[in-house]
Amino acid sequence: MTRDEFLDRLGELLACLPADQVEETRQFYAEAIADRMEDGMSEQEAVAAIGAPGAVAEAVLDDLPAVPRAIAKTRRRSTVLLWVLTVVGSPVWVPLLLAFVAVALIVYVCIWVLALCVWIVAAALGGAGAVELVFAAGGLAIGHIPYVLASVGVGLGLIGAALLVGAGAWAVSKQIARLSALWARKAVSPFWKGRGEGNDVAAHLAA
DSSP states (O other): OOOOHHHHHHHHHHHTTHHHHHHHHOOOOHHHHHHHHHHTTOOHHHHHHOOOOOOHHHHHHHHSSSHHHHHHHHHHHHHHHHHHHHHHHHHHHHHHHHHHHHHHHHHHHHHHHHHHHHHHHOOOOOOOHHHHHHHHHHHHHOOOHHHHHHHHHHHHHHHHHHHHHHHHHHHHHHHHHHHHHHHHHHHTTOOOOTTTTTTTHHHHHHH
């Protein structure tokens, strides 16, 4: 089988996918075949090393996230069947999809509310410390030295606590940012696979 025959057949088998995704996959395997030919293989040997178009197409489909994979395989069987299932199943999948989106957003918001609470505590401590220093200035104006010393001590202590809590809030925010990014990837994983992850099986077959 020549390279063009392989790529044409692969395109036919993947016609259930969006056109840009099919073209990206074709280019990926065209480059893989070209690399093998540069290493000294003949065109037929390079194509044979990649595998049969059917096996490659199945690997590409299996590497898709769950929802696009189910849609693609249903569409490959029958476009009419896909539309029938979409319309007939809409009373089930639409509420489920909305519920999934709502839960994902709620969890995401709750994660960041935690960070906001820590920053509010830091700001409250800092504000209270600043107020104590203002009181100290007032005590100094009336010459009440013990009150001034007490207010300065409390104010500086509160500001120090605010700085410590602020440092903790910054550390917590960084961890929450990492966790929220991880949650976002998990939430969209049934629907979307990030760049660099989409050709995992393809890269293995082409290696």
